[in-house]
Structure formats: structure tokens, C-alpha cells
Amino acid sequence: MDKKPGIRPRLGLWHQMDVVSRHALPAAQTIIVLLLLSAPIGIPGQAQIQSAWAMACVYFWSLYRPAALPALLVFAIGLLLDLIAQGPVGVGVLVLLLIHAVALKFRRALTRSGFGLVWLVFIGVAASATAAEWLLTSFLTWHLMPPGPGLMEFAIAAGLYPSIAFYLILLHRGPAAPERAA
Secondary structure: OOOOOOOOOOOOHHHHHHHHHHHHHHHHHHHHHHHHHOOOOOOOOHHHHHHHHHHHHHHHHHHHOHHHOOHHHHHHHHHHHHHHHOOOOOHHHHHHHHHHHHHHHOHHHHHOOOHHHHHHHHHHHHHHHHHHHHHHHHHHHOOOOOOHHHHHHHHHHHHHHHHHHHHHHHHHHOOOOHHHOO
16 A cells, blocks of 8 residues: 555545456356356266366465455355255365365465466365265265266366366456456
């Protein structure tokens, strides 16, 4: 903040709305795509794509724009994912909060490194997240879940991350960039 004395113009309503919309874009696009993926459009592995999308978005935005995706918002996205997936409520919440915490923990090192390392860490995070999701679901439903859907979710998340990250980078540098607020 500039501490020089003088008269500064007040920020107008449009400027304030621009700043708020740029700040809200990461969560809004995550939620909108989750809702679109919940429509019965017949994509093979649609449920796994929803989960992969949520994991990738939480990981990316927690690394590059943590203020725009606080833990409470990650909780809400996880709850929405649980309600859409019709699984045990709380599993998606816990998994996304763990992804958020890991991304925040390693944020300084990862944001300074290349995309290859960021992707490699995401692969490890996605493997751990899908394993935790499988274990928690098996425990909460009181029977051993088949590992196939979890393995597919991991493969989709790891494989689609570069494409998802490319789209999110375009948003991060474009419409979501707070420094571009008029």
C-alpha cells in the first residue's frame, strides 16, 4: 500500500466488481465444470473425470492462487463432489482438503520449479488421494470396494492433468489475473 499523502480516487463499483470476479473465478469455474460433468451425458468414466477435475483444480489453485481457494471453499467443493457422486459424504471433502494442505505445504518449492516436477508431484498426490478415497469408502460402507474405479480415477487424473493445467494457466494469466483488474 502506498503511504504517500495525497488524494486518491475511490475505487468505482465496476473496479470492485472486476476485482471480486477475478478472485472468485477459480472456485466458480471449478464448481461450474463439476456441475456440467454431473449431467447425464454418457461420457465413459464420467464420475472419475469429476473427481480428477476437482483434484486437479484444487491442487493447481492451491499452488498458484491460494487466496482464491481457501480451505472453507475447498470444503464446499468437496461436499458438492460428494453429493454429486452419491458416495459417503465427507470422503471427497477430506481428500480435497488433504490435497489443498499438501499443495500449500510444498507451494514455495513447486511454484519455482518446472511443470514436469509439478506434474510428478500431482501424480503422487493423486495416487495418495485415490488410495485414501478407496480406503475411506471401503471403511464407511463396510465392504471392500473394487479397486478398478479408483485406479481409473488415478489414471484419468494423472493423464488429464497437463490438459487441465494448460486451461487453468490460461485462466490464471488471463481473466483470473488480479493484476489485470481495470
